[in-house]
Amino acid sequence: MATLFISDLHIDATSPEITQQFLTLLEEEARGAEALYILGDLFESWVGDDAPDAAQTAAIAGIRSLTAAGVPCFVMHGNRDFLLGSRFCALSGAHILSDPVIVTLYGEPVLAMHGDALCTDDRAYQRLRATVRDPGWQGQFLALSVAGRRALAGAARAGSQAHTAAMENNITDVNAASVALVLRAAAVATLLHGHTHRPAIHALSVDGRACTRIVLGDWHTQGSLLRWDRNGPELVSLPR
Numbered sequence: 001m002a003t004l005f006i007s008d009l010h011i012d013a014t015s016p017e018i019t020q021q022f023l024t025l026l027e028e029e030a031r032g033a034e035a036l037y038i039l040g041d042l043f044e045s046w047v048g049d050d051a052p053d054a055a056q057t058a059a060i061a062g063i064r065s066l067t068a069a070g071v072p073c074f075v076m077h078g079n080r081d082f083l084l085g086s087r088f089c090a091l092s093g094a095h096i097l098s099d100p101v102i103v104t105l106y107g108e109p110v111l112a113m114h115g116d117a118l119c120t121d122d123r124a125y126q127r128l129r130a131t132v133r134d135p136g137w138q139g140q141f142l143a144l145s146v147a148g149r150r151a152l153a154g155a156a157r158a159g160s161q162a163h164t165a166a167m168e169n170n171i172t173d174v175n176a177a178s179v180a181l182v183l184r185a186a187a188v189a190t191l192l193h194g195h196t197h198r199p200a201i202h203a204l205s206v207d208g209r210a211c212t213r214i215v216l217g218d219w220h221t222q223g224s225l226l227r228w229d230r231n232g233p234e235l236v237s238l239p240r
Helices: 016-027 054-068 086-092 123-132 137-140 144-165 176-186
Strands: 004-007 036-037 073-076 095-097 103-104 108-113 190-193 200-206 209-215 223-229 232-238
Touching: 016 054, 016 223, 054 073, 054 086, 073 086, 086 095, 108 176, 123 137, 137 144, 176 190, 176 200, 200 232
Parallel strands: 004 036, 036 073, 073 095, 108 190, 190 209
Antiparallel strands: 004 223, 103 108, 200 209, 223 232
């Protein structure tokens, strides 16, 4: 048996092929897993637990079927779906993870994150991240009508895409010093994250200690999955 990790599916009604591939994973390989971890951005946007679209509702039902079958599912907030809350958990049977969190996998402690907090060279984004993660801001946003929230989320997505397109490639990737900082603070040798859409396994050194950074891929053109069993991690692409 293996523990499975995915991130950055960005599910919404405009990409039914992603939803279907996710549901297939839930119905097939995930049924034999020890647990499924979703490290952020399961959804393209999430404007509140009271406003899922049809694709998101289907994904939630798929997770509920998995958890009802006895496979634990853990979901981390991403930069797109940081408003996932208690009603989502009640409907899906999933548990919300803190970011970061240490997960022990077959005796090895692994630091799991969404990954956006590591992109510290993008200072404008980090200021925005601090704003939208503030409970006061979230309360004001959730007090708006669903239509108003969706309109603001659409504008924010367009602004984010324009911002990312204008930035240099290295600025939107993780900062090496920030990676070292979190590994040092957590006293672990392995970091696992998503967000950057650059799937790879990187070897690095922190204070003379051999470390590993594993990056999950997005699901825009194919699936990306990390299988971790007693033999260690395997990062694989899932053809669509």
